Amino acid sequence: MFERITVCLDMYGCPNRCKHCWVGHSSNGNLTKDDLIYVAEKFRPFTNALTVYDWYREPDYRDNYQELWDLCSRLSDVRENHFELISVWRIVRDREYVKWLSALGLKKAQLTLFGGQEKTDFYTGRKNAYNEILEAIDILLANQISPRIQMFVNKDNIGELPLIETLITKSELEKRCRSFGGEFSFFMHQGSCDGENEKRYAVRLTGDDLHKIPQALADYTLKHFHKTRIEDVFGKSEQTLCEELKNDNSTASYVSETPVFFVDNRFFVYPNVTTPGPSWCLGNLKTEGAETILENYTQSKSVGQHIRLTVPVCEIAASQGDVTSQRLFEKDDYIQYLTNQYCRL
Numbered sequence: 001m002f003e004r005i006t007v008c009l010d011m012y013g014c015p016n017r018c019k020h021c022w023v024g025h026s027s028n029g030n031l032t033k034d035d036l037i038y039v040a041e042k043f044r045p046f047t048n049a050l051t052v053y054d055w056y057r058e059p060d061y062r063d064n065y066q067e068l069w070d071l072c073s074r075l076s077d078v079r080e081n082h083f084e085l086i087s088v089w090r091i092v093r094d095r096e097y098v099k100w101l102s103a104l105g106l107k108k109a110q111l112t113l114f115g116g117q118e119k120t121d122f123y124t125g126r127k128n129a130y131n132e133i134l135e136a137i138d139i140l141l142a143n144q145i146s147p148r149i150q151m152f153v154n155k156d157n158i159g160e161l162p163l164i165e166t167l168i169t170k171s172e173l174e175k176r177c178r179s180f181g182g183e184f185s186f187f188m189h190q191g192s193c194d195g196e197n198e199k200r201y202a203v204r205l206t207g208d209d210l211h212k213i214p215q216a217l218a219d220y221t222l223k224h225f226h227k228t229r230i231e232d233v234f235g236k237s238e239q240t241l242c243e244e245l246k247n248d249n250s251t252a253s254y255v256s257e258t259p260v261f262f263v264d265n266r267f268f269v270y271p272n273v274t275t276p277g278p279s280w281c282l283g284n285l286k287t288e289g290a291e292t293i294l295e296n297y298t299q300s301k302s303v304g305q306h307i308r309l310t311v312p313v314c315e316i317a318a319s320q321g322d323v324t325s326q327r328l329f330e331k332d333d334y335i336q337y338l339t340n341q342y343c344r345l
């Protein structure tokens, strides 16, 4: 028995195709309520504390989002509050949605920008995404929900940070949040280097880019991450990390008493470690059943888990690291990036 299991079924996918998306791009599904009930029933015998989600890509994407929320509540022993993640696609098309979020007690909602209109539309993978995000900010504020803007930065869009600073100032986001007792927040980061974002490896920031960050945006970011130096947000160079890892013989287990599982729209199951992809697949719920999948998980039988458990990280780094690279990484993200590369050998 597990202390707790959280299971997230990718019922409908996502309207976006973000270029930083760590869960990766796959076709949108069209699963039914019975599929969600089926998934919950399969995992239920293995814990007394089950939590069920109908998404792991865009939440509330489908018209029946309220019904699915209620169903998830019924299927779950432990029900969380609504994430501070919302569907931008829905909020500008469905006026009831924000009222529903508000009634659930949502106080903050996160939105992702990549710079101005052109960069944001490009990186979100959807035309008009930028305008919809701006409209979503106004809708949230009108309903006393504070927007929290996230920006993913790399060498290709770091020059757009002043546009974000201007947007925050001109739109008076701080003042408007304060007017109802809320608090505006902003943070930037590079994101982990997996899923779609792995394709942006070549344009990851290097140390000499950090001076391009406007002070006001750096201050918001430091506050968000509870850090004092912007270098601590963006991490160390790949060269430095390779040097640190070269004598590190450690291995790691991803097995937990409170696992989170992603179930894709073909019922393949993955641990929530990195992009749900072939290297991390634990099996198919329909054809192999939950018992086998949980055994594969606890015995670290997915390729990725097995490698991380049996190959010292120094070996993975020696095989896949670039000792000349100045690209910046947070250490755990870098190990994950190297492990994913190693899995594909």
Ligand code: SF4
Pocket: 014, 015, 016, 017, 018, 020, 021, 022, 023, 024, 056, 057, 058
């Ligand atoms: S990052 Fe989120 S919104 Fe963007 S494509 Fe991935 S799941 Fe969809």
